[in-house]
Amino acid sequence: MAHLLLIDALNLIRRLYAVQERPYLPLADDVADGTKQQIIRNTEAMLHQALTRLKQELQPSHALLVFDGRDSEWRKLLYPQYKANRKPMPAILADALPEIKQQAENIGFKHVHQDQFEADDVIASIAVKLAQHGQQVTIVSTDKGFLPLLSDYIHIYDAFGRQHQTIAAVQQKFGVPPEQLVRYWSLVGDSTNNIPGVNGIGPKGAHDLLALGATLSDALEHPDCHRKLREKILVDKEQIKNFMQILTLKTDVQVGLNLQDFRLQSKEKS
Structure with a gap:
């Protein structure tokens, strides 16, 4: 391998x-x-x-x-x-x-x-x-x-x-598993990329929401989703979608490289 x-x-x-x-x-x-x-x-x-x-x-x-x-x-x-x-x-x-x-x-x-x-x-x-x-x-x-x-x-x-x-360290630091990070950052913001998140939603609100479903749509439809939290999300729904698109890494870029092209040699060139 x-x-x-x-x-x-x-x-x-x-x-x-x-x-x-x-x-x-x-x-x-x-x-x-x-x-x-x-x-x-x-x-x-x-x-x-x-x-x-x-x-x-x-x-x-x-x-x-x-x-x-x-x-x-x-x-x-x-x-x-x-x-x-x-x-x-x-x-x-x-x-x-x-x-x-x-x-x-x-x-x-x-x-x-x-x-x-x-x-x-x-x-x-x-x-x-x-x-x-x-x-x-x-x-x-x-x-x-x-x-x-x-x-x-x-x-x-x-x-x-x-x-x-x-994965355990990610869960401990952010309170969500890796597959939820993009949704989490879209809600609370990501200063590294200058993404502001949703006004009025902090880590606790984001954790509470993401615990209700695998997607934001699922979470919003859950009967335990707080009305005020649902309203905040719906007001900024399009912006959240935009942030999620920005923060999601592309995985379909065609690089056109052969793995053999960058095999490491055992000895360095002099």
Whole structure:
């Protein structure tokens, strides 16, 4: 059985970069070339270390770094405020990405992106397809948006905390199982993606509602659904549907890759 490591590339690289940039903050508008080069060299070294450690700890047979597409706008078309609270990628890092990708490839980690989609959708599509064929997948990311994918064949690993996410931990943290997370976040909000949720519904109200049915429609039709809670949901019904569509990862992106294309070699290239 294959074991594919799907790495949320910018989730990993941006955090490594931030650590290397920190000693030089605040950066002047005109940063010296030597400073830029030092930050990038340090980032590349830390990425090399992180990828090597992932290879040793998780023992994958295949690995792939997945980057965001340049024209991924479909979620913003549905909700213009989507991720509006996120800082843009630092220019120093953006300029160095081609070099960083090449350094990763030199040690056997190939990369991919699809112009019309975020990395999350590409990762989810590859993971679900392989899981359906009984192959093992480990997603490397700290993004909680992958948690709804947790299953026997799809694992999620935090490279910084150096631990696997578990269904029990999800239940304990959010009060719902992975398959209910998108509904839960659509109701209470998701600050990571700048989704506000439904006004007047907090975690308790969401937990009470989701405990009544597998879907929101089932829950609303349940005789124990509180009238005021039902009214709040119905007022914002279309917005909730919109939020659920935004927060649900696509699993049908056609990547057109062969698993053999990103098999890890036993030895690094010199």
